[in-house]
């Protein structure tokens with residue numbers, strides 16, 4: 001089996017590579033090694049990049065330095081592949097507002113190119129969308145409890161209207177990518193799935209204020225650096241641990257039931273920002289220094305996936321409870337704390 005992982009040197013992409021290498025597959029990590037987002041985290045983008053690439057090379061993953069905006073490079077890397085896992089993206093709402101061009105090219109043009117490559121060679125593909133495709137009108141349906149927003153019904157399925165509320169360039173680019181997957185399924189019969197992913201977390205996540213909040217909070221707690229919460233801190237996500245995400249990708253490879261899927265932890269794995277910090281403090285034994293700032297444009301205050309469709313069609317279910325996943329993440333940050341200093 002030969003797998004192409006776009007964004008293979010990123011957080012989730014590196015877990016996909018590790019998973020398939022451990023299954024004995026030949027794995028190609030296709031990545032342009034951008035430092036745009038990492039350079040904003042406050043720690044060394046070079047050290048973070050070196051860490052992941054060394055991990056992948058040691059594991060036996062083949063590295064192809066290329067850009068999803070370049071079809072020739074993609075076609076070269078994808079030839080003879082059995083599966084494409086498309087994780088490469090500009091993933092941050094904040095960056096999409098500052099650099100809409102980068103966001104458009106990466107998420108829209110890039111995703112289109114990856115899809116075209118999949119069509120050309122008839123390769124099944126799973127692509128990463130996000131729960132942000134739903135927009136944020138959901139914010140108007142919430143009640144505020146002590147430590148979190150609540151909603152009735154608590155979970156949201158794929159039939160919920162999309163792109164409602166205040167829309168940023170990230171909403172637009174990720175929604176278009178998601179829609180294009182459906183177009184290629186409907187029009188060309190491509191074996192493709194778009195995963196509307198919730199907040200993801202785990203080892204090798206170099207989180208910062210733009211993206212990867214569970215890791216950002218954990219890293220800052222362990223470094224004893226202040227944590228900024230934008231808004232009330234009662235924002236809720238059904239966070240999903242890296243190994244569960246990777247199993248969801250493989251579930252599509254096995255089941256081949258094309259379409260759109262909500263992929264998240266469900267109500268049992270839901271947690272608010274405040275609750276997440278409390279959990280981190282319990283695990284590390286360190287108190288966090290929290291400061292509050294105004295809510296950010298486009299923020300979605302609540303999302304918990306109804307994962308019934310993925311369970312029924314793909315036989316996939318989230319497994320890792322937040323306490324366990326955050327312990328594993330904290331252990332990794334602790335073991336690699338020097339990466340995050342300076």
Ligand SMILES: NC(=O)c1ccc[n+]([C@@H]2O[C@H](COP(=O)([O-])OP(=O)(O)OC[C@H]3O[C@@H](n4cnc5c(N)ncnc54)[C@H](O)[C@@H]3O)[C@@H](O)[C@H]2O)c1
Nearest residue numbers: 007009010011012031032034067068088089091128197200
């Ligand atoms: N992490 C989360 O909480 C989360 C939540 C919802 C959805 N997602 C989606 O999951 C996917 C993976 O997210 P992640 O957290 O692993 O992101 P990440 O930033 O860690 O990894 C993305 C990788 O893509 C690469 N990349 C960016 N532009 C590229 C280009 N033009 N050509 C080739 N490679 C390029 C980057 O170098 C990086 O290695 C993304 O599509 C993201 O939108 C993530």
